[in-house]
Amino acid sequence: MKISPPQVWRNKRFMYKLTASKCESCGHVNFPYSSYCAKCGSKNVKKIEISGKGILESYTVSYQSRDGHEKGLPSVIGLVRLDEGVEIVAPIVDADLDKLKEGVKVEATLRRVYTDSYNGLIQYGIKFRVAEG
Amino acid sequence: MTEVYINSSSMIPIDRYYEYDIYDLVVEAYKNFEGEYDLNNVDLIIVANAYSQKLNNSSLIAPKIAEKIGKPNVPAIKVDNADASGGAALLAAYSMIKSGMVNSILIVGVEKQSDYPSKYLNDAIATNLDDYMYYNGISSHSIAALLMRQYMKKYNVDRNYFANWAIKMHKNAIENPFAYLRFQVDLNTVINSQIISDPIRLFDVGARADGAAILLLSSNKTESSVKINNIVSAQARYEFSPSLPSVKMLRNKLGMKFTEKTGIEIHDSYSIMAALMLEESGIFENGKSLYNLDSINVNLGGGLKARGHAGGATALYQLAEAYMQLIGSFKGKKANVDNYLVISSDDLGIVSYGISLSR
Ligand SMILES: [Zn+2]
Numbered sequence: 001m002k003i004s005p006p007q008v009w010r011n012k013r014f015m016y017k018l019t020a021s022k023c024e025s026c027g028h029v030n031f032p033y034s035s036y037c038a039k040c041g042s043k044n045v046k047k048i049e050i051s052g053k054g055i056l057e058s059y060t061v062s063y064q065s066r067d068g069h070e071k072g073l074p075s076v077i078g079l080v081r082l083d084e085g086v087e088i089v090a091p092i093v094d095a096d097l098d099k100l101k102e103g104v105k106v107e108a109t110l111r112r113v114y115t116d117s118y119n120g121l122i123q124y125g126i127k128f129r130v131a132e133g
Numbered sequence: 134m135t136e137v138y139i140n141s142s143s144m145i146p147i148d149r150y151y152e153y154d155i156y157d158l159v160v161e162a163y164k165n166f167e168g169e170y171d172l173n174n175v176d177l178i179i180v181a182n183a184y185s186q187k188l189n190n191s192s193l194i195a196p197k198i199a200e201k202i203g204k205p206n207v208p209a210i211k212v213d214n215a216d217a218s219g220g221a222a223l224l225a226a227y228s229m230i231k232s233g234m235v236n237s238i239l240i241v242g243v244e245k246q247s248d249y250p251s252k253y254l255n256d257a258i259a260t261n262l263d264d265y266m267y268y269n270g271i272s273s274h275s276i277a278a279l280l281m282r283q284y285m286k287k288y289n290v291d292r293n294y295f296a297n298w299a300i301k302m303h304k305n306a307i308e309n310p311f312a313y314l315r316f317q318v319d320l321n322t323v324i325n326s327q328i329i330s331d332p333i334r335l336f337d338v339g340a341r342a343d344g345a346a347i348l349l350l351s352s353n354k355t356e357s358s359v360k361i362n363n364i365v366s367a368q369a370r371y372e373f374s375p376s377l378p379s380v381k382m383l384r385n386k387l388g389m390k391f392t393e394k395t396g397i398e399i400h401d402s403y404s405i406m407a408a409l410m411l412e413e414s415g416i417f418e419n420g421k422s423l424y425n426l427d428s429i430n431v432n433l434g435g436g437l438k439a440r441g442h443a444g445g446a447t448a449l450y451q452l453a454e455a456y457m458q459l460i461g462s463f464k465g466k467k468a469n470v471d472n473y474l475v476i477s478s479d480d481l482g483i484v485s486y487g488i489s490l491s492r
Contacts, residue, residue, distance in 0.1 A: 014265045032265055038370075057373070058286075060278035062330035067256040069270035077275040077330070079283075079373055087373060089276060091269050113269055125269045 003116040003123050015125045018050035018108060020086060029086040052108025053131065054082035059092060059100065068114050080106055080128055091127040105131040137230045137350060138358040139490070141170040142453035144346035147313040147441030149247040155182075155189045156201045158345035159243050163202045166347055175349075176235035178209035181222035181242040183445030187257040189245050198241055207239075215261050216402065218242070219448020220477025220486025224364050226350050237351040242446030246341045254341065261479060273480050274338065274403075276371075278330040280481075281405035283375040285332065288420030292332055296323040297423040298404040299336040299438055306435025309465030313342050313441030337404040339436070339480075344443030346450045359459045362472075362489040363387060371481050375405075380413035380476065383487035389474055391416060396458050396470035397431040398451040401438050402480035410476055414487075430468040433458065448477035452488065459492045 013019040014032040021030045021037070024046060028039035031050065036043050059078040069075075076092040092100075093111055106128040113125040143166035150158060166172070180195040191197070195209035214221040219242045226238040246254055255272050262271060285291065299318055306312035318336065326335040350361075367382035391397075397416065401407035404423075411422035416429065434440040434454045443450060455473040457463035472491040478484065 011264065011268060015268060032263070058279055058282050060275050060282065060330045060333070061328075062272065062275050062278070063327075064255060064272065064274060064329050065252050066259055066270055066272055067252045070252070072270065075270070077271055077279070079279050089266055089271060089279065091271065123268070127269065 002118050003114070003121040005121065008123055015123070016110065018052055018126060020048050020050050020084065021045040022048050029084050031086050031088055048084065050082055050084050050086070052082070052126070054080045054106055056092065056102060056104050056106050057081050057087070058102055061097065076100065078106065078128060092129065093127045094129045100130070107131040135231050135233055135352050136354070137227050137352060137361045138354055139348050139361065139452065139456045140351050140353070140355050140358050141166065141349040142347065142456045144311055144450060144453050145344065146311040147342050147344040147443050147450070150343045151247070153343070155185060155191060155194065155243055155245040156198060158245060158343055159198050159241055160201055162345040162347050170349055172239070172349070175204065175207055175237050175239045177229065177238045178204065178207055179222045179226050179238055179240045180209060180211040181218035181240065181445050181449060182211055182244060183213055183215045183218050184244060184246065184257045187260070188248060188254070198243070213445065214484050215479040216400070216444055216447060217477050217479040217484045217486060218445030219452070220366070220488070223448065223452065223477070223488060224366055224486060227361055227364050230350060230352050236353070237349070240348045240350060240449065241345065242347070242443065242449030243345040244444030244446045245343050246444055247343050258480065261481070272330065274330040274333055276481055277403040277405055278333040279373060280371060280375045280409070281332055281337070281403070283373050284405055284408065287375070290420065292324050293320060294423055295337055295404040295408070296320050297426060298401065298407045299323045301426045302401070302432060302436040302438035305433050305466050306439030309434045309440055312435040312439055312465070314340050314435070314439045333403060339402040339438055339442035341442045341444065344441060344446050344450065346443070346446055346453050348449060348452055348456070357460050359456045359490050359492060362491055364486060364488045366484070366486050368484045370483055375409065377409045377413045377482040379478070379482055379485040380410050383476065383485050384413065384415045387487045387489055389489055391474070394469065394471045395430070396433065396455060396468055396473040397429060398455050398473065398475040399432060399436070400447065400476055400478035401432060401436045402442065404438070406480070406482060407436070409482065410478070414474070414476065430470055433463070433466045433468055448475070448486070451475050451477060455490055459490060
């Protein structure tokens with residue numbers, strides 16, 4: 001995998017912040033942002049920025065990597081319910097595996113995702129960690 | 134009204150073919166096919182394949198395949214809906230014959246997945262996920278693991294429950310000469326196998342390898358015809374409740390009745406997918422399907438788990454096995470069935486095709 005600067009720039013809406021859409025017709029929150037509601041098809045949606053705070057509903061510890069993501073193994077992948085009501089699947093970082101529990105509060109944090117050794121670019125992304133306190 | 138029949142089928146065993154490229158796989162499957170049926174009147178070739186650009190650096194594979202099998206002038210197109218490509222190809226072929234546009238179509242399913250280590254393959258499969266998940270390094274295995282965990286909590290079942298699927302599929306595969314993993318497994322082997330993404334272990338995952346399978350569809354009825362009664366498609370995202378709304382929609386659209394003479398083929402990309410499909414399609418009550426596997430004729434060739442998972446070609450294997458069961462020529466475990474339900478899906482059940490066949 002090689003990083004494409006235009007892609008990184010374009011993907012900032014979900015790599016560097018959590019831009020979502022909220023449907024004014026049915027209330028469904030879509031992440032990443034979409035001009036049409038993925039639930040009811042309405043285009044009556046408004047752009048919202050998600051706070052990045054939520055609850056860890058469930059998680060899995062993954063031992064098999066994808067090309068370019070070997071370093072993070074084993075990786076924790078969480079099912080996170082954000083305060084805005086949207087459920088997302090996201091990497092959980094800094095977790096003490098022995099203490100990680102379902103139901104804990106989590107928050108978004110910007111981390112390195114992938115380093116392109118071919119042209120020296122680094123790709124960052126929003127992951128989640130257990131919230132303090 | 135034009136009817137659509139499957140008139141012949143061919144396949145190669147699913148395996149790691151280091152000596153063959155993607156085209157050689159098709160040629161090998163096609164060789165068994167010649168002589169079986171008149172192939173001079175094929176109007177169109179439809180190729181079902183998902184990952185050739187990423188895994189084989191090859192595009193425009195449909196016309197290339199036409200050339201390789203000696204039909205350079207027969208129009209050829211590729212259909213791609215990831216691991217549901219075979220179902221999508223069948224829908225396209227069925228519709229075109231039904232409309233009267235063409236009379237005879239060769240559907241070729243092919244996938245070459247064993248050329249690289251699994252981390253590359255995982256990356257190709259992860260392109261099925263949303264951009265956020267793809268760019269953050271998440272794999273499809275982890276989504277399936279989350280669905281499995283939600284299921285375990287909701288129905289209060291443990292890991293052993295899911296082992297029932299692998300044990301059954303390996304048992305079926307032993308009798309199938311075209312299966313990839315022809316060996317028996319017991320509970321210990323399954324629950325102590327390598328953890329992929331907890332609670333998913335190696336034996337919970339469909340065994341991906343190389344494969345090619347071919348069907349000939351036509352409006353002409355012959356002595357070895359199987360009729361396609363109906364094919365419906367549905368699309369909806371999996372839910373972590375957990376559920377697969379796309380499969381539930383198939384059940385309503387197809388309105389099929391299950392009897393003891395019904396054979397069933399499902400896309401068991403993961404053991405959790407097998408459970409969800411058997412329940413959402415209405416065959417079993419929620420949370421109980423994998424306790425009841427001996428009461429139905431399901432995935433008699435061993436399923437994706439043990440017959441093997443040929444990616445976008447997998448539905449062609451499912452359909453070919455159902456076809457052979459119905460005409461009585463299947464070389465593996467036989468069942469006394471006169472109708473079949475085949476479910477072709479992508480690995481997380483977002484797009485699903487329900488196909489009803491009968492003799
Ligand atoms: Zn809506």
